Each structure stands twice: as structure tokens, then as C-alpha cells.
Amino acid sequence: MSKQAKYKIPDEYFFRLHHVRPRFKNDVEEVLLHVATSISGMSSSIEKNFNLELNKILFEFKKNSTLTQKTIDNWRTEISALFAFIQEKDGFLKPSKTAIRLANNRYLDEFFNYFLYSFQYPGGHIKSQNVIKQIEVGIKFKPCNFILQLLLEGEKITGKPFSLTAEELTQCAYFDLRVTRDGRHPKDVAKLILKNRIEKVEYDHKYEQLKNETTGTYPSNGDVCRYAGDILDYMVLANLLGHKGTGYYYYLNYENKEAISYHLENITWFKSYDKFYKQKGISNSEIAILEESWFEFANSFDNIEAFVPHLDKAQTESISSLIQEYYSRMTGDRKVPTKIIGDYGESLILAHEYLRTKEKSNRQHLINKIPTSLGVGYDIQSIEIEKRKRYIEVKTTKSRKAINNNCFKLTPNEWDTAETMGENYFIYYLxxxxxxxxxxxxxxxxxxxxxxxxNVDKNLVVCFKDNAGDWERLLEI
Structure with a gap:
């Protein structure tokens, strides 16, 4: 019986890439939404006071009241370091642009696209001494961009959709300096993965660099692959990838072509480390002083249209057709202008309102998306069957899995309008x-x-109880 072939990165090319791994990864969408919503209205304050307030917010999440202070401190560090939720300026901490954007629009897929767009090795999400180690061996690696290229190259070679596992990514790219330092092309990595599949090789995860010197044991295969697996999972949350099977084969999500193309065509890089690549004896202080710049970099991107959730072409056409008859009746125009269709959540609610009142009213021409620039304090003007108007503020939470979150943020103008409109003002939490x-x-x-x-706090964060309203199924075409 022939012995099964094994694959292992040669020792001279092995280097473990790592990043902060949140203890709350299984609830990552829910935790990030909770924290972003809670801190977005916090004012700039000294580190001690800011951290005390953030700790209080973390203790309030689900069953965290029973956790130790050390665990909560770790959560806070993970949220600030990995996801850049906090920025520092002149010794004061404040909620970051990233956190505020997530609190306001609540699109978690958009959030993870921004996160992946700036994420790199080396980066300020790891400690200074680890940044130095990566610089000293010459690593420059953008994992999201590389993975997208790798999947595309695999598809070109095979002529069909290509997928990979976290183990294949780890062993053939993530921990291999020939990729992360020397720039081995994704096409060559795809060929290697396919070759290993044909030869039915077993990946050997027992690397001496990972061996526990005290116990003499090696980490499990799952532990070895978890860092590459994290990035793949975050790409799923960004709707860049899908996954299938018990072994989790990850593949491109072609329903999000615009975002995929943007990542591939617009590569960004934090350049402040570059000057150290030819320097010997880099000190921790030289790297630590760049931490503030790193978090400014991670929060410097905004208004990337490709990352914003969109209705697909079929959905847009269906909604346009739905309201065409009534819009034409009102204006005489043949085509519904784009501005009548709002953003992702508003568009779905607009269609919902037409369907809710269909065949019950002849006033559907009054259902309209209100331009944000008018500042009226609501998104959609709709109607009641009893010849009154309904003014709707839409708050949308978009995530991959179902999450239990009953909070959202209002603006002062929205709350003032709610007070003025009274019984005619509605919040639709989609x-x-x-x-x-x-x-x-x-x-x-x-x-x-x-x-x-x-409950409405001083920052106009609204948290509702079940008896504050009613759950309804979104009506769709």
C-alpha cells in the first residue's frame, strides 16, 4: 500500500501570519453593531474615561455581566485594535469614522468591505514587536485582494467556478514567504492547490516554529488554519464570498461583482512602514509612534459606492414597474426617475408600502421617497387607508445571519419630527x-x-421592547 503524499512549506519559507482574534467571533456582527451604536454619540475624552464608558457598554451585551474585568478589557482591545472603532488624537479617544458609519447605516456587509479594504500585513492591528518581525522578513501582503485574485485564477485554469478551503489557503499561501514576501502570483498558487488535489496530498501542520517547547506538542490543524479562516469568514460577511460543505469551501459571490472589482482595481497600502524595510535595528518606539497614523489610515476611506448594498437589476426593475402606474398618473412621465428609488432599505420599504396599500386606496401616487437634502426628518411619505398620511423613518440592519438587536440611532431632527407628527410618524426597523x-x-x-x-438615551440611541410595536413580514414583489 503506497504511503499518502504530504505537503509542507519548507522551513526557510515558513512564517506564521496572525492578527487579533476576537473572543466574540461567533457573535461578531451583533457585537460590532451593539458597540458601534452605543459609542457613536460619545464625545472625545481621556483614555481612562473613554475605556470606562466602553467597558460599561460591553458588560451590557447579552450575558456579559458575568464576565471578568480582564475578559471585558480583552474585548475592548480586540474591538479597537482589529476593527479600528476608536481613534486617538492628542491623548484623547473618540469613536472612529468606521464606528459612526456602522451606527448610522447598520450595513454590516459594507462595514466588512471597508475593514478588508484597509487590512494588511504588517498593520497596526498587531503589536509593534510583531510588526517589526514582519518587516524584518520583508512581508507585504493584502489578503483580501490576493484571495479574490486566487479564486479568479483558479476559475480561469479549470474553466468553472473555483473554491478553496482555509487549509489550502494557509498551506499554499498564507504562511508561505514565497507568497507574502516574494509575491508569488495567485495563478501559481491556484496551480499548486489543484496539483495537490490531484495527487491527494495530506497537508502536514506540524511545523517546528509552532511547536510548544514546554509540552512538545503541535497546535491542531484547526488552530494552524484559523487566521486564514478568519479572513475568509470576514469576506463572507462582506458578501464577497460564499461557502459550502462541511469543510467550508469558499467561492466568489458573483452577485457582488461591483465590490469584488473595486477591491481588485483599487489597491491601497499603508506606506508609513515602508522606510523601515531596509533599516536594521528597528525599535518598538519607532513603530508604536505610527499607531495613531495607522488608525487614521484605516478610517480614511468613505463614500465607496461599490461597498453600499444595492438592489439588483431585477429588483430595481420590479419596484419601478410597481410604482410606474401611479407615478405616471401623477406626473405624466413614462419612466420613474432613479431618485424615486431610495437606498437599499428605503427601496424595500417603498415597495412594501405600495403592496400594503394595493387595491385598498387610489392615492398610491402620494407614496414617495423624500430626498435627504430636504431634511424633513423621515424617509418616505406614505398613506393610511383612512385618507391620512404616514411619515416613515426607515432604519435598516443588514447582516448575514439573524441577529438579536433592538437598538438604532436617530438624529435630533428625526426625533423632533417624531414629536411633531405624533400618531402619523412611524419608524420601520427593517x-x-x-x-x-x-x-x-x-x-x-x-x-x-x-x-x-x-428607551432613548442622551445620544438618541433608541432601544425598544417587544410591546413597542409589531413585527411584520416585508412584502416583496
């Missing part, structure tokens, strides 16, 4: 995930607040 789309409808939020059914 929750979208891979399984379903539902709306929690809150009528007259001021009244619900007075009755104790919703």
Missing part, C-alpha cells in the same frame, strides 16, 4: 439577513417612549 426580511413597526415613538416601551 431587519434583513440571508434567511428573511422583517419589519418592526413603531407607531408614534414619542408615545411609546412616554409609556416606557422604548
Amino acid at each position: 431587519v434583513v439577513n440571508d434567511s428573511e426580511k422583517n419589519i418592526f413597526v413603531i407607531k408614534n415613538p414619542l408615545k411609546q417612549h412616554q409609556q416606557g416601551n422604548i
Whole structure:
């Protein structure tokens, strides 16, 4: 019986890439949304005071009240280091642009696209001494960009959709200096993966560099592959990839071509480390002083249209057709202008309102998306069957899996309008995930607040109880 072939990175090319791994990874979407919403209104303050307030927020999440202070401190470090939720300026901490954007629009797929766009090795998400180690061996690696290229090259070679596992990515690229330092082309890595599959090789994860000197044991295969696996999972949360099978084969999500193309065509790099690559004896202080610049870099990107969730072409056409009859009746125009269709969540609610009132009213021409520039304090003007108007503020949470989050943020103008409109003002809290789309409808939020059914804090973060409104299934075409 022939012995099964094994594959292992030669010792001279092995280098383990790593990053902060959040203890809350299984709840990462829910935790990030909770923290972003809670801190977005915090003012700049000294580190001690800011951290105390953030710790309080973390203790309030689910069952965290029973956790130790050390664990909460670790959570805080992971959120700030890996996801760049906090920025420092002149000794003061403040919520970052990334955190504020997530709190305001609540699109988690957009958030992870921004995160992956700036993520690199080396980066300020790891400690200074580890940045130095990566610089000293010459590593310059953008994992998201590389993985997208790798999957495309595999598809070109095979002539069909190509997928890979975290183990294949780790052993053939992630821990191999020929890739992360020397720039081995993704096409060559795809060929290597395919060759190993044909030869049915077993990947050997027992690297001497990973051996525990005290116990003489090696980490499990899962532990070896977890860093590459993290990035693949974050790419799934960004809707760049999908995954299938028990071994998790990851593949390109072609429904998000625009974002994939943007990552591939617009490569960015934090250049402040570059001057150290030819320097000997780099000190921790030289790298540590760049930490503030790193977090400025990670938060410097905004208004990337390719990352914003969009209705696909079929959805847009369906919604346009739905409202065409009534819009034409009102204006005489043949085509619904693009501005009538709002952003992702608003568009879905716009269609919902037409379907909700269909065949019950002849006033559907009054259902409209209100331009944000008008600043009226709501997104959609709709109608009641009883010849009254309904003013709707749409709050959308978009995630991959169902999450339990009952908080969102209002602007001062939105809350003032809610007070003025009273019974005619509604908040539609739209929750979208891979399984379903539902709306929690809150009528007259001021009244619900007075009755104790919703809580509104000083930063206008609204948290509602189940009796503050009703859940409804989103009506779709």
C-alpha cells in the first residue's frame, strides 16, 4: 500500500501570519453593531474615561455581566485594535469614522468591505514587536485582494467556478514567504492547490516554529488554519464570498461583482512602514509612534459606492414597474426617475408600502421617497387607508445571519419630527439577513417612549421592547 503524499512549506519559507482574534467571533456582527451604536454619540475624552464608558457598554451585551474585568478589557482591545472603532488624537479617544458609519447605516456587509479594504500585513492591528518581525522578513501582503485574485485564477485554469478551503489557503499561501514576501502570483498558487488535489496530498501542520517547547506538542490543524479562516469568514460577511460543505469551501459571490472589482482595481497600502524595510535595528518606539497614523489610515476611506448594498437589476426593475402606474398618473412621465428609488432599505420599504396599500386606496401616487437634502426628518411619505398620511423613518440592519438587536440611532431632527407628527410618524426597523426580511413597526415613538416601551438615551440611541410595536413580514414583489 503506497504511503499518502504530504505537503509542507519548507522551513526557510515558513512564517506564521496572525492578527487579533476576537473572543466574540461567533457573535461578531451583533457585537460590532451593539458597540458601534452605543459609542457613536460619545464625545472625545481621556483614555481612562473613554475605556470606562466602553467597558460599561460591553458588560451590557447579552450575558456579559458575568464576565471578568480582564475578559471585558480583552474585548475592548480586540474591538479597537482589529476593527479600528476608536481613534486617538492628542491623548484623547473618540469613536472612529468606521464606528459612526456602522451606527448610522447598520450595513454590516459594507462595514466588512471597508475593514478588508484597509487590512494588511504588517498593520497596526498587531503589536509593534510583531510588526517589526514582519518587516524584518520583508512581508507585504493584502489578503483580501490576493484571495479574490486566487479564486479568479483558479476559475480561469479549470474553466468553472473555483473554491478553496482555509487549509489550502494557509498551506499554499498564507504562511508561505514565497507568497507574502516574494509575491508569488495567485495563478501559481491556484496551480499548486489543484496539483495537490490531484495527487491527494495530506497537508502536514506540524511545523517546528509552532511547536510548544514546554509540552512538545503541535497546535491542531484547526488552530494552524484559523487566521486564514478568519479572513475568509470576514469576506463572507462582506458578501464577497460564499461557502459550502462541511469543510467550508469558499467561492466568489458573483452577485457582488461591483465590490469584488473595486477591491481588485483599487489597491491601497499603508506606506508609513515602508522606510523601515531596509533599516536594521528597528525599535518598538519607532513603530508604536505610527499607531495613531495607522488608525487614521484605516478610517480614511468613505463614500465607496461599490461597498453600499444595492438592489439588483431585477429588483430595481420590479419596484419601478410597481410604482410606474401611479407615478405616471401623477406626473405624466413614462419612466420613474432613479431618485424615486431610495437606498437599499428605503427601496424595500417603498415597495412594501405600495403592496400594503394595493387595491385598498387610489392615492398610491402620494407614496414617495423624500430626498435627504430636504431634511424633513423621515424617509418616505406614505398613506393610511383612512385618507391620512404616514411619515416613515426607515432604519435598516443588514447582516448575514439573524441577529438579536433592538437598538438604532436617530438624529435630533428625526426625533423632533417624531414629536411633531405624533400618531402619523412611524419608524420601520427593517431587519434583513440571508434567511428573511422583517419589519418592526413603531407607531408614534414619542408615545411609546412616554409609556416606557422604548428607551432613548442622551445620544438618541433608541432601544425598544417587544410591546413597542409589531413585527411584520416585508412584502416583496
